[in-house]
Amino acid sequence: MEWEEWKPFYERIVREMGYSVERDREAAELLRAVLLENDTYLLKEELEVVVGKKVYVFGAGPSLEKVLEEHDFSDGTLIAADGATTALLEREIIPDIVVTDLDGRLLDLRKANEKGAFMVIHAHGDNMDKIGAYGALFDNVLGTCQTEPLDIIYNFGGFTDGDRAAFLAEALGAEKIILVGFDFGSFVGKWSKPWLKEHAPLWESKAKKFAFAKELLRWLEENGSAKLVWFQ
Numbered sequence: 464m465e466w467e468e469w470k471p472f473y474e475r476i477v478r479e480m481g482y483s484v485e486r487d488r489e490a491a492e493l494l495r496a497v498l499l500e501n502d503t504y505l506l507k508e509e510l511e512v513v514v515g516k517k518v519y520v521f522g523a524g525p526s527l528e529k530v531l532e533e534h535d536f537s538d539g540t541l542i543a544a545d546g547a548t549t550a551l552l553e554r555e556i557i558p559d560i561v562v563t564d565l566d567g568r569l570l571d572l573r574k575a576n577e578k579g580a581f582m583v584i585h586a587h588g589d590n591m592d593k594i595g596a597y598g599a600l601f602d603n604v605l606g607t608c609q610t611e612p613l614d615i616i617y618n619f620g621g622f623t624d625g626d627r628a629a630f631l632a633e634a635l636g637a638e639k640i641i642l643v644g645f646d647f648g649s650f651v652g653k654w655s656k657p658w659l660k661e662h663a664p665l666w667e668s669k670a671k672k673f674a675f676a677k678e679l680l681r682w683l684e685e686n687g688s689a690k691l692v693w694f695q
Contacts (some may be wrong), residue, residue, distance in 0.1 A: 464686075476622060482587070487608065487609055491606075493591055493594050500599070503602050503603065505603055505604060505605045510581060513581060514637055517538065517641070518637040519536045520544065520628045520629050520640060520642050520643065521541065521543045521550070522625040522646070522652075525652045531551070540632075540637070541560070542559065542560045543580075544625040545655075546567040546568070549571045549654045552575060557579060557580060560580060560583060561583065563585065564593075567654070567656075581604075583628075584604050585607045586606065607619065621679055623673075626675075629683055633687045639689060642691070642692065642694060645680075645693065651669055
């Protein structure tokens with residue numbers, strides 16, 4: 464998804480979610496500065512070589528636990544959306560790539576990175592504190608934002624960690640993207656937030672995010688070059 468295609472979605476998201484474009488831009492600049500200062504950034508071309516033709520993207524829905532118990536995903540590239548990283552690590556599965564805005568379990572995000580996972584860290588107006596505090600703790604980082612892209616900060620489209628991970632896979636050349644743990648139901652997976660101990664009833668702001676994520680994934684399914692499949 465190019466910026467001009469993403470821009471109408473973004474403008475709607477800003478209006479409906481009450482976000483600040485100025486703060487989103489400030490966050491992108493901050494992430495850029497952190498990555499440049501620590502020389503930990505990756506370019507898109509460097510991450511493309513990691514991604515194979517088949518990609519599994521793991522969301523943090525309640526179904527993920529059982530799916531990981533019953534199925535083997537070793538035949539593709541593994542991309543974990545933020546909190547799903549914890550669920551994978553519990554099964555001793557190291558994702559190839561982690562897509563995060565740094566609100567998952569920090570110790571697990573760092574553990575995955577230390578064990579070889581590439582990080583895709585997203586900047587938005589509400590996570591500047593986390594970027595400033597934790598951004599320098601990671602190596603091999605591709606930076607993303609939701610405003611206009613900068614030189615080393617990309618915008619491939621997508622809103623939540625999960626659908627952004629799918630847009631990332633598309634941008635990096637995947638031919639088949641399989642969505643795992645994307646429930647979009649009435650419960651939020653316990654891995655979604657560090658403070659959740661169990662699967663929790665869906666709250667209002669999360670429901671709005673789910674609605675945007677589903678809409679964006681439908682767009683990708685209809686307009687992307689990769690085949691998008693929902694894991695059954």
